[in-house]
Amino acid sequence: MPEIAAFLSEVKASVDARLDEIVPSSEVPPTRLHEAVCWSLFAGGKRVRPALVIACGRAFGADDEKLITTAAAIELIHTYSLVHDDLPSMDDDDLRRGRATCHKKFGEATAILAGDVMQTLAFGAIAGDVAISPELRVMLIELISEAAGTPTGMVSGQQLDLDAEGAEITINGLENIHRQKTGALITASAVAGAIIGGASDVEIAAVEDYARSLGLLFQMTDDILDVTQGTETLGKTAGKDAAMQKATYPSIVGLDATRRLANDLETTAIEALGRVDRDTNLLKRLLEIVANRKS
Amino acid sequence: MPEIAAFLSEVKASVDARLDEIVPSSEVPPTRLHEAVCWSLFAGGKRVRPALVIACGRAFGADDEKLITTAAAIELIHTYSLVHDDLPSMDDDDLRRGRATCHKKFGEATAILAGDVMQTLAFGAIAGDVAISPELRVMLIELISEAAGTPTGMVSGQQLDLDAEGAEITINGLENIHRQKTGALITASAVAGAIIGGASDVEIAAVEDYARSLGLLFQMTDDILDVTQGTETLGKTAGKDAAMQKATYPSIVGLDATRRLANDLETTAIEALGRVDRDTNLLKRLLEIVANRKS
Secondary structure, three states, rough: HHHHHHHHHHHHHHHHHHHHEEEOOOOOOHHHHHHHHHHOOOOOOOOOHHHHHHHHHHHHHHHHHHHHHHHHHHHHHHHHHHHHHHHOOOOOEEEEEEEEEEEHHHHHHHHHHHHHHHHHHHHHHOOOOOOEEEEEEEEHHHHHHHHHHHHHHOHHHHHHHHHHHHOOOOHEEEEEEHHHHHHHHHHHHHHHHHHHOOOOOOHHHHHHHHHHHHHHHHHHHHHHHHOOHHHHOOOOOOOOOHHHOOOOOOHHOOOOHHHHHHHHHHHHHHHHHHOOOOOOHHHHHHHHHHHOOOO | OOOHHHHHHHHHHHHHHHHHHOOOOOOOOOOOHHHHHHHOOOOOOOOOOHHHHHHHHHHOOOOHHHHHHHHEEEEEEHHHHHHHHOOOOOOOEEOOOOOOOHHHHHHHHHHHHHHHHHHHHHHHHOOOOOOOOOHHHHHHHHHHHHOOOOOOOHHHHHHHHHHHOOOOOHHHHHHHHHHHHHHHHHHHHHHHHHOOOOOOOOHHHHHHHHHHHHHHHHHHHHHHHHHHHOOOHOOOOOOHHOOOOOOOOHHHHHHHHHHHHHHHHHHHHHHHOOOOOOOOOOHHHHHHHHHHHHO
C-alpha cells in the first residue's frame, strides 16, 4: 500500500476510535439521538480534516496523542454541518455517502438535534483534552470557533450560499462563499496541527497558505465531480448543483477554466509548503489526493 | 426599586452589552444571519441564567468582569435552543416573547444557522475570555458542554421530550426530561458562577442542589402558566402543551398537586442555600421570582 493510503487508513482508524469514546453509544438513551449521531459520523467519511490535523502536527513533531482529540472534534463539527446542510430547508438532500441522510432516516427534528449535539461534544472534547495544556486548548477552541462560525467562517459561508441561490454571482463572490463555507474549517485543521506541534508564526502562515489553496481546490474538484460523475460514484445526488441553480466554478467559467484554476491552486499550495523546512511529504500527498479525487 | 429588580435590570444591561460585543452587528454580512441572531437574542429575554451566574459568582466574591462572558455565553446557548425548539419540525411555534419566532421572520434555513452559530460563538467567547485563567475557561467549557449536550443535558432532554409526545409518561419520566432539557443548563449557570468565585466542593454541591430545585420549579411554573394564562400575558402561544399532547405536571398530577410540588421545591432550594455561609440574598430573591412569576 502506498505511504499515503496507509496514513489515511491509520488516521481513519484512530479518529474513529476517538470519536467512539467522545460520542455516547447508540444504546445509551435517548437512543434515537445517539443512533442518528453515529449514523452520520460513522458513514464512511474520508476524514480529510483529521488527516490534515495529524499530517501537519506530525510535520512539526507533535505526538499523535496530542492531535487526535482535536482531529476528532473537527470531524464532529464537519459532520454536524453536513447533517444540517442536508435538511429539507437547506439543500434538501436524500443521499449522503451512499446512504440515507440523517433526516431521511431519523426525521428532521432528530437530525437537527444530532447536528446540534455534535457541535457541543466537539468543543467539550477539546476542553477536556488532558494531552495538551489548557492554554493550547483555549487557543484551539477559539481557532475552531472562528472557523466554524461567523462572520468569516463555515456558518456565514452557508448563509452566503443560501443568499446566492438563483442569483447572479461573480467568481470572486463564489470564492468568498467557498473560503468561508468549506475553506475556513479545512484551514483551521492544518493550522491546529501546526499550533499543537509548536510551529513558529512564519511556519503557521505557510501552512495556512497551503491549506487555503487546498480548501478551494477541494471545492473546485467537488464542483467538477458534480457535473462529470454519476450519483453512484459520488455516493450523493449528482447534478444537484445545476438542479438547485447553484453557482459553481464550471457554471461561471466553464469546465476547462475550472481545471486550469485547480492546477494553479495546486501549484500555489506546493510553493507554500516549500517555505516550511520540515518533512511535508504527507501534506504533498494529501494535496495530490484532493486534486485527483474521483468521488 | 426593590434590590432584586435593580439587580435584574443591571444584569440585563451588562449581559446585553457583552452579547453585543460577541455577536457581529446586523450590518455585517451576511446580514440576514446576523439580523436573525440579533432578533432572537435581543427579544426581551429575562436573562435568568446570566442572573444566576452573576448572583452565584458574587456570593463567592467574584468580580462581575470575570462572570460576564460566561453569563453571556450561557444566554447564547439558551437562545440557540429556543430558536431550534421553535422550528416547524420541533414545537412549530410562531410566537416567542411576544413576536414572530426566528424561522417565521427569517425562514427555516436561516433560523437553523442562527441557532448553530450562537452555539459556536458561545464556546468561542469563553475560550477567549482573558478575564479568567485558561484552566478556568476549559473547566467552564466542559461544564457547559455537558449541560448543553448529551446524554444528560439539554439536547438529550429535547430528544426525550420529542420521544414522549403522545406517549404515556410517569411523573419520574417527566422530571427526567425537565432535569435535562431545562434543568441542566440552569444548574450549570449557578455552578459556573460558584466555580469562578472559587467556591469549595461542598459549597458547589449546595449551589447545585439549590439550582436543581430552582430549575425544576421554573418548569413547573411554566406548565402552570401554560394552562392558567393567556397568549398575550405569556408572549408565546398559551395552551400549547395540551394542543401538542405534551405531558406536563398539571396533565399528570393535576394543578393543585403541581402547586404543592412547586412549594416543596422552593423549600428544598432554601434549605440548600442554608448550607452556604455567604450572602445568598440575591439567590433567595431569584427563587421567589421564579416561584411567583406570572409570565
